[in-house]
Amino acid sequence: MTESMLPGHPGKHVADAPEVWEVTATETPFQGKKTGVRTDDVVMPDGSVVRRDYQVHPGSVAVLALDEEDRVLVLSQYRHPVREKLWEIPAGLLDVPGENPLHAAQRELYEEAHVKAEDWRVLADVYTTPGGSDEAVRIFLARGVGAAEGERYEVSEEEAEMELARVPVPDLVRGVLAGELHNNCLVVGVMTLVAARSGPGLDSLREADAPWPARPFEK
Numbered sequence: 001m002t003e004s005m006l007p008g009h010p011g012k013h014v015a016d017a018p019e020v021w022e023v024t025a026t027e028t029p030f031q032g033k034k035t036g037v038r039t040d041d042v043v044m045p046d047g048s049v050v051r052r053d054y055q056v057h058p059g060s061v062a063v064l065a066l067d068e069e070d071r072v073l074v075l076s077q078y079r080h081p082v083r084e085k086l087w088e089i090p091a092g093l094l095d096v097p098g099e100n101p102l103h104a105a106q107r108e109l110y111e112e113a114h115v116k117a118e119d120w121r122v123l124a125d126v127y128t129t130p131g132g133s134d135e136a137v138r139i140f141l142a143r144g145v146g147a148a149e150g151e152r153y154e155v156s157e158e159e160a161e162m163e164l165a166r167v168p169v170p171d172l173v174r175g176v177l178a179g180e181l182h183n184n185c186l187v188v189g190v191m192t193l194v195a196a197r198s199g200p201g202l203d204s205l206r207e208a209d210a211p212w213p214a215r216p217f218e219k
Contacts, residue, residue, distance in 0.1 A: 057135035059215040061105040062091035062185035071166035088183040118144030120208035136214035
């Protein structure tokens with residue numbers, strides 16, 4: 001067991017670090033409209049070569065929108081892969097490579113909830129399933145929310161059946177801990193909000209245009 005694996009090292013700084021292992025061959029057996037599947041032959045530390053299949057994803061943004069009554073705007077949407085209707089926070093894909101994630105988040109909040117916000121911060125940057133996908137998500141905190149101007153965005157398919165609600169933060173925390181809420185971005189966003197409040201405070205959160213190495217962009 002290495003030192004980094006030993007328990008009880010107070011004060012040790014723990015942070016993810018970039019690292020690239022050699023790939024001897026790569027192919028894309030499937031390419032869909034937005035995502036694909038890639039197969040890489042990866043050289044292991046002992047020199048052996050193993051095949052790894054994973055989803056190639058453009059990246060996503062999500063928005064935890066907090067109103068003046070300390071309620072979070074959530075949406076209920078059917079998700080076919082898991083055969084459940086999940087409560088989620090507004091989210092969507094980065095439609096264009098290099099797109100500013102803040103602009104994408106503002107667009108998603110408008111399209112899915114017809115809401116705008118005055119104050120934006122970064123809550124967390126996460127990889128949703130790094131063992132099987134390269135999807136990276138930036139989760140924003142949006143405060144000072146109000147109704148957006150203009151006509152509502154026309155939704156279709158699964159989004160046509162969405163239900164909107166505003167739920168107090170403690171109720172969402174209870175739902176997460178009770179195993180009743182499962183959406184990754186909702187869970188991470190809500191629990192990060194609570195952690196920030198109980199620790200350094202929301203003003204300590206990163207600025208909305210903070211660098212994002214997983215999906216670089218121009219400000």
